[in-house]
Amino acid sequence: MSKLFFLTLFMAAATMLAATSCTNSNAGNTSHSEETAIIISQDNEKPVTGAEQIDAYLPHLKNKNVALAVNHTSMVGQTHLADTLIELGVNVKTIFSPEHGFRGTADAGELINNEKDAKTGLPVISLYGKNKKPSKEHLEGIDIVVFDLQDVGARFYTYISTMHYIMEACAELNKEVLILDRPNPNGHYVDGPVLQPEHKSFVGIHPIPVVHGLTVGELAMMINGEGWLANGVRPETKIITVKNYTHSTPYSLPIKPSPNLPNDLSIKLYPSLCFFEGTPISVGRGTDAPFQIAGAPNSAFGNFTFTPVSMEGAAKNPMFENKKCYGRDFRTEKVKEGLNLEYLIYFYNKSDNKEKFFNSFFEKLAGTSKLRKQITEGWSEEKIKESWKEELEDYKTIRKKYLLYPDFE
Secondary structure: OOOEOOEOOOOOOOEEOOOEEEOOOOOOOOOOOOOEEEOOEEOOOOOEOHHHOHHHHHHHHOOOEEEEEEOOOOEEOOEEHHHHHHHOOOEEEEEEEOOOOOOOOOOOOOOOOOEEOOOOOOEEEEOOOOOOOOOOOOOOOOOEEEEEOOOOOEOOOOHHHHHHHHHHHHHHOOOEEEEEOOOOOOOOOOEEEEOOHHHOEOOEOOOOEEEOOOOHHHHHHHHHHOOOOHHHOOOOEEEEOOEOOOOOOOOOOOOOOOOOOOOHHHHHHHHHHHHHHHOOOEOOOOOOOOOOEEEEOOHHHOOEEEOOOOEOOOEOOOOOOOOOEEEEEHHHOOOOOOOOOHHHHHHHHHOOOHHHOOOOHHHHHHOOOHHHHHHHOOOOHHHHHHHOHHHHHHHHHHHHOOOOOOOOO
16 A cells, blocks of 8 residues: 655745645545645745756655656756756666657657667657556666656646556556646636546546646646546655646746647647547648647638648648648637637537537547537537536535645635
8 A cells, every 4th residue: 555745845935824734535445645734835936847846856766766757848947857867866767758759749649669869878668659558567677757747737638648557557566656746837727528437538537627727746646536546556656846836827838848739829729629639620730820720621611721731740741731721810819718619619510511520539538428419409608618517516626635736716
């Protein structure tokens, strides 16, 4: 039986809140977690990521064989985490890479093979190829896995599924997990339908809403606390929390988290526009504005036009390659806060082939079969959102147990 620990690493720069105890709920046949005081600093300084707090976690890596679950976002200032740790004498043995690869240049959904990193000489094990979960052989001789990937707060963004399987493998093989937390750029709200078990997949592995409102550290606590890993196992998990962060803190990502989320607007629109990946509507892959525009080769969709082209490292064979598409440019529209279903409803209503508008992938993205039915039956956005209000409230109640940072409500 394993214990969940939290490294409490917030430093008081101004007004200090009183210490509060945080206890996880029991799940499965495992023991409860220790209570740990969480002291939160309330100041206006720039958020400091877990990876940047080297003094906090370096002692824990001393004399251990370390594997890293990292990609191009895993930076400590201007230096990659892998290079930083190696320079400091940490015995890094293996790198696990997620979707888009270690260097972040693979297209969405592109299978990635194992390789050797040219700079460090380390083996890079793909967790977005033949296997999505580290094997016993991959973890042989490893004492601890350090997870440091920048999430964007949407259930279908697969880095959190990678974290799930790393935690599960570590629990089964008695390895530790160290999570270097990062801010969630969409962490200031919760919205969308909660995933139903029958629609579970790698783009939706947890019973959480589309926009979950958690950092990866908080989600790891929830995964452990709710017993969501196979057979209720829990790895020994430590979390280096972000300094100077609340769920209301605006956060602009310094590095694009994946090839087709190049800026703040694309990240803001991603939870709303990703639904189109389950339809015949392009979200602008193969253009200079992915997840900021949408359309298809049908002039009924709007006056704005774009033509997707092949782009190495971003969209090798984009939908409607070299075809003129008509649609909408959200860069010129006022984008409201939260999950926006108006876009999906608009394109469905304009479609001249409604029977084939949704494909089988749509249910995996939505996490429910209800949303397709509601749209085809003509429900308004307001009515649809009202239909998932109760399950969202239930989720929010669970979510509050695992918050490491002051919330937005």
